[in-house]
Amino acid sequence: MSAAFKFLVVADDTPEFPAAFLYASLRARATRAGLVILRVIEPIEPAAWVSVGEEMRRQAWAAAEALVDRFASEAWAEAGITPEKLIREGDLRTEFRKAVESDPAIKIVTLAAGAGAGGPGPLVSAALKGQAFGPDRALPIVIVPSGVSVEQIRSLADPGPQTAAGDIA
Numbered sequence: 001m002s003a004a005f006k007f008l009v010v011a012d013d014t015p016e017f018p019a020a021f022l023y024a025s026l027r028a029r030a031t032r033a034g035l036v037i038l039r040v041i042e043p044i045e046p047a048a049w050v051s052v053g054e055e056m057r058r059q060a061w062a063a064a065e066a067l068v069d070r071f072a073s074e075a076w077a078e079a080g081i082t083p084e085k086l087i088r089e090g091d092l093r094t095e096f097r098k099a100v101e102s103d104p105a106i107k108i109v110t111l112a113a114g115a116g117a118g119g120p121g122p123l124v125s126a127a128l129k130g131q132a133f134g135p136d137r138a139l140p141i142v143i144v145p146s147g148v149s150v151e152q153i154r155s156l157a158d159p160g161p162q163t164a165a166g167d168i169a
Contacts, residue, residue, distance in 0.1 A: 006034035006084075006103065010096060011067055014161045020112035021142040022056055022072055025079040026112075026157030028160045035083035037071055038104060040095045040163070092093075099137065108140050115146035 009024040010019060020062045021037075028035040041064050044057045068085045088095040100106055144153070 004105055005031065005107050006036050006105045007108050007110055008036045008100065008103075008106045010037060010112075011037050011039040011071060012112070013067075014112055014114055016114055016144065016146045018071075018113035019146070019148050020142075021074070022078065022112050022150065023142065023144050023153045024110035025075045025081060025083075026154065028075075028081055028083075029079035030158040033107075034105065035075060035081055036086055036099070036103065037068050037075075037083050038086045038088070038096065038099050039068050039094045041087065041089045042087055042092075047135050057089075061089075063160075106139070107141060108159075110142045111142065113143050113145045 006030045009021050011021070024035055027033070041060045042051055044060060061108045068087060072083050075081050086099055088099065100109070104131045136156055
């Protein structure tokens with residue numbers, strides 16, 4: 001059964017991704033929403049020998065499946081939810097936009113922001129410039145910065161009951 005409301009989290013190999021994933025998983029549980037894990041594989045350049053290119057592509061897909069499966073297991077263990085797994089091959093921003101456009105139930109995107117010399121990452125940079133989704137879709141984006149502790153993520157993702165005034169109890 002498909003959830004009426006979903007979080008989308010973009011899986012990558014950065015050290016910041018696990019924190020963003022934990023946040024998205026716990027928020028999905030707290031709001032009874034679905035969770036979609038998107039992993040985008042960069043296209044494999046054609047090799048001089050076709051068999052070499054095919055093997056490189058097969059290995060990239062196997063690594064992507066292993067990463068997504070690992071985090072899907074963690075979502076179940078941590079939050080008791082079974083996320084949808086979405087693996088695509090192509091340009092990160094293009095495939096991200098296609099994933100968002102193809103599923104109207106995706107209502108919030110969670111991204112990890114890098115702290116290294118490469119900046120926050122291509123999707124975070126595009127989002128900050130208002131270029132993440134295209135002209136037909138505006139979505140809230142949660143950016144989880146590097147350095148946030150697991151305790152902070154747990155507290156932010158599921159703050160507990162609210163009082164009548166809206167303050168956290």
